[in-house]
Ligand SMILES: CC(C)(COP(=O)(O)OP(=O)(O)OC[C@H]1O[C@@H](n2cnc3c(N)ncnc32)[C@H](O)[C@@H]1OP(=O)(O)O)[C@@H](O)C(=O)NCCC(=O)NCCSC(=O)C[C@H](O)C(=O)O
């Protein structure tokens with residue numbers, strides 16, 4: 001599956017063996033083994049060993065990534081080296097503020113990097129980060145970004161909207177994938193669905209998640225929608241080139257290209 005086609009990207013602490021076993025039974029498109037904030041300092045080395053062993057066992061066709069610790073921590077170097085040659089599809093690098101951080105990880109781990117944008121500096125430098133060597137995608141890190149911006153945890157996402165749009169713009173200008181941040185309220189399915197729909201409307205390709213119960217909602221919202229795919233197929237069938245009337249609306253070349261992209265996404269998802 002192409003990164004851009006992933007709908008549900010599930011984080012789990014690499015130190016949690018039960019979660020590692022559980023994720024192999026879930027319909028998520030990407031597994032992200034976390035070595036950073038969800039793993040206590042005294043469990044980091046064991047978590048890295050666990051991640052490498054889990055990657056060797058595989059994740060049954062799901063994309064696999066590992067989130068490492070930031071540069072300047074005592075784990076960062078060993079983690080990059082350990083991931084080289086593993087079956088990880090991507091390394092996720094948190095708290096990125098400059099393209100060099102991504103380039104350094106890419107050159108040591110020899111894996112494409114997904115950069116997490118989770119500070120004011122990261123947002124302002126997102127265009128350079130996204131366009132830099134080794135960067136395959138961007139994740140919004142909404143918890144850290146909120147903290148950096150001084151937005152209270154109880155607030156809605158209004159104060160993050162400029163940053164979210166800036167990150168989508170940066171990714172699209174660089175031609176890479178972009179994913180919305182996590183939703184912390186574990187028992188609020190309606191809130192999760194609304195937030196997934198908001199992310200979808202903003203242009204994100206899918207959503208990063210933290211709990212198995214969130215996977216079906218993200219898969220459903222980032223679909224793609226069955227009606228939209230049927231519409232796209234009819235549009236592609238009907239289009240003859242140039243501006244024309246299709247089912248009461250004008251279509252042109254870009255609508256045909258959009259329809260092809262949607263059909264490709266639907267086919268990628270159904271082959272999962
Ligand atoms: C949030 C949790 C700590 C909740 O844990 P808990 O209450 O124990 O979960 P449940 O009892 O409901 O679990 C039910 C079963 O599901 C498994 N499980 C739970 N979570 C996961 C998961 N993420 N992936 C796979 N499997 C999972 C449990 O093991 C149970 O199964 P079983 O044992 O067989 O009964 C917990 O959900 C959790 O740790 N979530 C992930 C946290 C994480 O990875 N955090 C890092 C990413 S968040 C982020 O990136 C923030 C970002 O940086 C930012 O700034 O915004």
Ligand SMILES: [Mg+2]
Pocket residue numbers: 037094118141143144
């Ligand atoms: Mg964070």
